Amino acid sequence: MNWLLLAVITALCLGLYNFFIKLASGNIHQVAGAVLLQLVAAAVGGFLLLYIKATRQPVSISQTGVLYSCLAGLSVGIAEILTFYVFTKGAPASVGTPIIVGGSVAVAAVLGWLVLREQITLGQVLGVGLIVAGVVLLARGH
Structure with missing residues (x-):
């Protein structure tokens, strides 16, 4: 697999x-x-x-x-x-879960880049940026 x-x-x-x-x-x-x-x-x-x-x-x-x-x-x-x-x-599941999971994905991606020196492409940067933007949008409504 x-x-x-x-x-x-x-x-x-x-x-x-x-x-x-x-x-x-x-x-x-x-x-x-x-x-x-x-x-x-x-x-x-x-x-x-x-x-x-x-x-x-x-x-x-x-x-x-x-x-x-x-x-x-x-x-x-x-x-x-x-x-x-x-x-x-x-917190509603439809808001709390994406904030928690999205935030954790962004933290892991940034740590991978900063601490582990992993390569990151423009597409990955945009993806993390979209996750952060989504977290901000979800949090603003509550």
Whole structure:
């Protein structure tokens, strides 16, 4: 499976993730919801890792990989809690989700360019600019 198809499937899963957080918000404490979400995610990953080990597929782990995985976990843990708060405060899914996701895409693109020195084309700059413009337009109405 190529990376583009995997990215589309990932986008679908992240869309469902944000939609279900919106549905849960107001029905569970924000931190409890985020912890439950993370426990379920850890269980899914844990079962997949056990399967990979059981089928004797290699699993590489380095100190650098562990460090960045922990930093990503810290970031997503805070983001999940804040997402619950955003929706508990009444943000519509049709506005809150695009602001959160669009903003995160813009941040990742800029960090890739500035920190990782990734090449960026004019089309990519325009794409990120359109995302930022969309986030601004969505935020202005609320």
